[in-house]
Amino acid sequence: xxxxxxxxxxxxxxxxxxxxxxxxxxxxxxxxxxxxxxxxxxxxxxxxxxxxxxxxxxxxxxxxxxxxxxxxxxxxxxxxxxxxxxxxxxxxxxxxxxxxxxxxxxxxxxxxxxxxxxxxxxxxxxxxxxxxxxxxxxxxxxxxxxxxxxxxxxxxxxxxxxxxxxxxxxxxxxxxxxxxxxxxxxxxxxxxxxxxxxxxxxxxxxxxxxxxxxxxxxxxxxxxxxxxxxxxxxxxxxxxxxxxxxxxxxxxxxxxxxxxxxxxxxxxxxxxxxxxxxxxxxxxxxxxxxxxxxxxxxxxxxxxxxxxxxxxxxxxxxxxxxxxxxxxxxxxxxxxxxxxxxxxxxxxxxxxxxxxxxxxxxxxxxxxxxxxxxxxxxxxxxxxxxxxxxxxxxxxxxxxxxxxxxxxxxxxxxxxxxxxxxxxxxxxxxxxxxxxxxxxxxxxxxxxxxxxxxxxxxxxxxxxxxxxxxxxxxxxxxxxxxxxxxxxxxxxxxxxxxxxxxxxxxxxxxxxxxxxxxxxxxxxxxxxxx
Numbered sequence: 001x002x003x004x005x006x007x008x009x010x011x012x013x014x015x016x017x018x019x020x021x022x023x024x025x026x027x028x029x030x031x032x033x034x035x036x037x038x039x040x041x042x043x044x045x046x047x048x049x050x051x052x053x054x055x056x057x058x059x060x061x062x063x064x065x066x067x068x069x070x071x072x073x074x075x076x077x078x079x080x081x082x083x084x085x086x087x088x089x090x091x092x093x094x095x096x097x098x099x100x101x102x103x104x105x106x107x108x109x110x111x112x113x114x115x116x117x118x119x120x121x122x123x124x125x126x127x128x129x130x131x132x133x134x135x136x137x138x139x140x141x142x143x144x145x146x147x148x149x150x151x152x153x154x155x156x157x158x159x160x161x162x163x164x165x166x167x168x169x170x171x172x173x174x175x176x177x178x179x180x181x182x183x184x185x186x187x188x189x190x191x192x193x194x195x196x197x198x199x200x201x202x203x204x205x206x207x208x209x210x211x212x213x214x215x216x217x218x219x220x221x222x223x224x225x226x227x228x229x230x231x232x233x234x235x236x237x238x239x240x241x242x243x244x245x246x247x248x249x250x251x252x253x254x255x256x257x258x259x260x261x262x263x264x265x266x267x268x269x270x271x272x273x274x275x276x277x278x279x280x281x282x283x284x285x286x287x288x289x290x291x292x293x294x295x296x297x298x299x300x301x302x303x304x305x306x307x308x309x310x311x312x313x314x315x316x317x318x319x320x321x322x323x324x325x326x327x328x329x330x331x332x333x334x335x336x337x338x339x340x341x342x343x344x345x346x347x348x349x350x351x352x353x354x355x356x357x358x359x360x361x362x363x364x365x366x367x368x369x370x371x372x373x374x375x376x377x378x379x380x381x382x383x384x385x386x387x388x389x390x391x392x393x394x395x396x397x398x399x400x401x402x403x404x405x406x407x408x409x410x411x412x413x414x415x416x417x418x419x420x421x422x423x424x425x426x427x428x429x430x431x432x433x434x435x436x437x438x439x440x441x442x443x444x445x446x447x448x449x450x451x452x453x454x455x456x457x458x459x460x461x462x463x464x465x466x467x468x469x470x471x472x473x474x475x476x477x478x479x480x481x482x483x484x485x486x487x488x489x490x491x492x493x494x495x496x497x498x499x500x501x502x503x504x505x506x507x508x509x510x511x512x513x514x515x516x517x518x519x520x521x522x523x524x525x526x527x528x529x530x
Contacts, residue, residue, distance in 0.1 A: 005079050005086075012075040014518040020218055027241075036060065041283040060173065062245060066179050070163055070186045076375035077158035077190050079471030082149050089145035096138040107142045111135045141397055159189035178254030183223050191343035194225050201282045202233030202388035209234050225249070230292055232388030236309045240289040250295050268299055268326035275332060279305075286339055286349075292358055299325025300359070302385070303332060305339040306352035309392045313342065313351040313399045315519045316386060316424075318378075320406025320431075321369045323361040331355045333501035341504065341516035351520060358385055362407055369407055372414075375436070379415035386415075386423050401426035405501065406460055409435055409480065410468050416443040425449060426518050430489075430501040430511060432480045433464020439478070440486040450487040451518055451526075452480035453511045455495040490514040491527045 004164060034054040037047075093103050102110045162185030186192075199205045209231075212220065220228050221242055228234060229242030254266045272290075279288040285305075292302030308314045315338060319331045322503025335353040342351040359378025362368030382402075389400060402424045404412035413435025416422045421444025429435065430453040440447035454461050461479045478485045491514060494500075494507035501511040511526035517525035 005083060007093055008075055008079040008082075012072045012079065015072040015075065016215065016219075017070045019065050019072060020215070022061045022068065023218055023222065026058050026065060029054070029061065030265070033067075038281040038283075041281075043281075059248070062248070063175055063179050066183060066222045066245075067163055068274060070183050071160065073192075073219060073223065074156055074159040074163075074186060074190065076291070077159075077192070078152050080156075081152035081326050084146050085149035088140060088148070092138055092141035092145060096134075099134065101135065101138055103138075103142070107146060109138045109142065124480070131483045155190055159186045162186050162189060175252065176248045177255070180249040180253055187223070192358030193451035196220065196227035196231070198227075198231070199233075199386060202384060202391045205231045205233030205388075206391045210237075217414050221245075221341060226293075229290075230294065232384050233391045235392050236289050236291050236304060236307055239291045243290040243293045244276070246293055247276075247290065254295070264326055265295055265299065268324075269295060271329065272301060272325065275329060276303075279336075285336070286352075291354070292356075296326065298360060300357050301325055301328060302354065302356050302358055303328075303335070304352050304354045305336050306349070308352040308354060308389055308395050310396070311350060311352035312397050313346055313352045313401075313520050314389060315351070315401045315403055315428075315515075316356050316382075316389075317354060317403045318356055318359075318382060318405065318408035318411050319361060320404075320408040320410075321362045321365050323408075324359055324363075325357070328355065328357060330416055331357065333402060334445075337502045337504050337512060338519065340514060341512050342519050344513075345517055345520040345522040345525065353519075355387060356382065358382065359411060369433075369464070372410075372436070372468075374407065375414040375468075377409040378411040379418065382411055382415045383419075383422060384439065385502060390423055399426075399519075399521050400424045401428055403428040403430070403515065404435075405429075406431050406433065406434065406498065409433070413443065413468075416445065419444075421445060425521075428515055429453070430515075431455070431458045431460045431498045432468075432472065433460050434477060434479050436470060438470040439484070440480070447486045450480070451490055451514075452485070452487040453490050453492050453495075453501055453514070454479075454481040455492040455497060455511065457496045457498060458498045460498050488526070489529045490518075491529050493527075 034051065037050070037054075053204060096103055096109055163182050184382060197205065197208050199208070209217070213472070217238075221238070225242040225245040229239045229246050231239070251266070251269050251273065254262060254269060257266065264397060276288060279285055287307060289300070289304040289307060291304055292300065294300040317335055317338070319333070323331060330492070332355050335355045339351060340354040342353065358381050360370070360374060363373050368374065386400070386402065390398070402412055402422055404410070409429035409432035412422070412429065416427060416435075417437050424445070426449045427443055427445055428451045432452060435443070437443055440450040461481055465477045465479045469479050479488055480487045490511065491509040492501070492511040493509040494505040495503060495511050501515075503510070504512060507513070514526050517523070
C-alpha cells in the first residue's frame with residue numbers, strides 16, 4: 001500500500017526518450033541525408049549500394065523507435081493500473097478503519113469485537129452485528145484491489161515478454177514483421193487493441209489528434225501506423241510517415257505467404273515501394289505522399305503528388321473498373337502527368353494531384369461494372385476523404401477538383417448527388433458511362449463547374465449508359481457528354497479510346513491540358529468542343 005512507483009516513472013521516461021530520439025533521428029536522416037542524396041539525382045552502382053546501407057540504418061532507427069515506445073507504453077500502463085489499484089486499496093482500508101474495522105499487514109479485515117460483558121447483552125450484540133455487516137464488503141474491496149495490482153504486473157510482464165530487443169540486429173527481411181508482431185502482442189497483452197478512434201467525421205479525427213501531446217502523437221505513430229495512416233482529418237505528412245512504416249511492415253509480414261493471392265499482394269506492395277522510391281529519387285518531381293494504404297483483398301492506396309494540405313489547387317482522381325493495388329502504376333502516371341501539366345498554369349508547388357483508390361473498384365467490365373453497389377459503397381468514402389482535405393488544409397486559398405474516370409465517374413456522381421454533395425469546386429469526368437443523375441444540376445454544384453470529356457473511339461459512354469445513365473430526352477438515359485446533361489464538354493484533341501485522357505501528347509487542346517486548366521482555375525485556357 002505504501003509502494004512508491006517513482007522507479008516505474010523513471011523507467012518509462014528513459015525508454016520514451018530513447019524512442020523519441022531514434023524517431024527524430026530517423027526523420028532527420030531521411031530528410032537531410034538519404035533524402036538530400038536522392039533529390040540530388042545521384043545514381044549508379046555506388047549510389048545503389050549507399051542507399052541500401054542508408055535505408056538499413058533508417059530501418060534500424062525505426063525499429064528502436066517502435067520497440068522503445070512499446071516498452072514505455074507498457075511501463076506507463078502498468079504504472080497507471082497499479083496506481084489506480086493502490087488508490088482503491090487505500091480507500092478501502094481507510095474507510096474500514098474509520099468504521100472500527102481492523103486491517104492487518106496482509107490485508108485481512110476483522111470487525112469490531114465485543115468485550116466479555118457485552119457478549120451477554122442483546123442490545124450490544126445487535127449493534128455489533130450491524131457494525132460487522134460491511135465486513136464482507138471491505139474484504140472484497142481489498143481483495144479486488146490486490147488482484148488488480150497483481151493482474152497489472154502480470155500483464156506488464158507478458159507485454160514485455162513480447163518485445164524482442166534482438167530485432168534490431170535481425171535479418172532485414174524479417175525485422176519489420178517482427179516489430180509488427182511484437183507491438184501487436186504488446187497491445188493484446190495489455191488489452192489496448194482499440195485505442196485509436198475510428199470516426200467517420202474527419203473533424204472529429206482532427207480534434208482527437210490535436211488533443212494529443214507531441215509525446216502521445218509520437219507513440220501513436222510508432223505503435224499504430226496503420227490506424228493513424230488511414231484516418232481522414234489527420235495531416236497528410238503524418239499519414240505519409242505512418243503509411244510508409246505500415247508499408248515496410250506489410251512487406252515483411254507478407255513474405256511468408258506463398259499462396260497465389262499472397263504472392264500477388266507481395267508484388268503489389270513491392271511495386272508500390274519501388275514507385276515511391278523512384279519518385280523520391282526524382283530531383284525535379286514533386287514531393288510524394290502515401291496518404292492511405294490497405295493491402296487486404298484487391299488492395300487500396302491513396303498517393304498524392306504534392307502536399308494537399310498546403311496546395312492552392314488540389315485534384316482527387318477516382319479510377320474505374322479493374323483498378324487495384326497491383327496495377328496502380330498507370331493511375332499514378334496519370335496523376336503525375338496532370339501535376340506536371342498543372343504547373344504550366346499555376347507554377348511550382350501550387351498543385352497537388354491525388355490518386356484516390358479508396359474503394360473496391362469493379363474487377364470485370366462485364367460481370368461487375370454494370371452494377372451500382374461498388375459506387376454506392378465507395379461514394380461515402382470519397383465524400384469523407386474530400387471533407388478531410390478541408391479539415392487538414394492550412395487555411396490558405398483552396399481550389400478543389402474531383403476527377404472520375406470510367407466507373408470512377410459513377411462513384412463521383414453517387415457521392416455528389418447525395419446530401420450536401422461533395423465539398424469541391426469542380427467535377428470533371430472522362431469516359432463516363434453515367435453518373436446516376438439526369439442533369440449536371442443534380443450534382444449539388446453549379447453546372448458551370450461540371451466538365452466532361454469523351455475521346456473519339458471511347459466505347460464506354462455508349463456501352464454503359466443504359467446501366468448508369470439516367471433519363472434525358474424521350475427518357476433515353478444521359479451520360480455527362482450528352483447535350484441534354486448540361487456539362488461543359490471539353491475537347492480531347494489527340495486522344496483516342498478510353499485510356500488516353502492523361503497522355504501528354506503536346507496537343508494544345510488535349511484532355512490533359514484542359515483538365516490542368518480547370519484544376520488550376522484557369523478557365524480562359526479551357527477549350528470546349530464546338
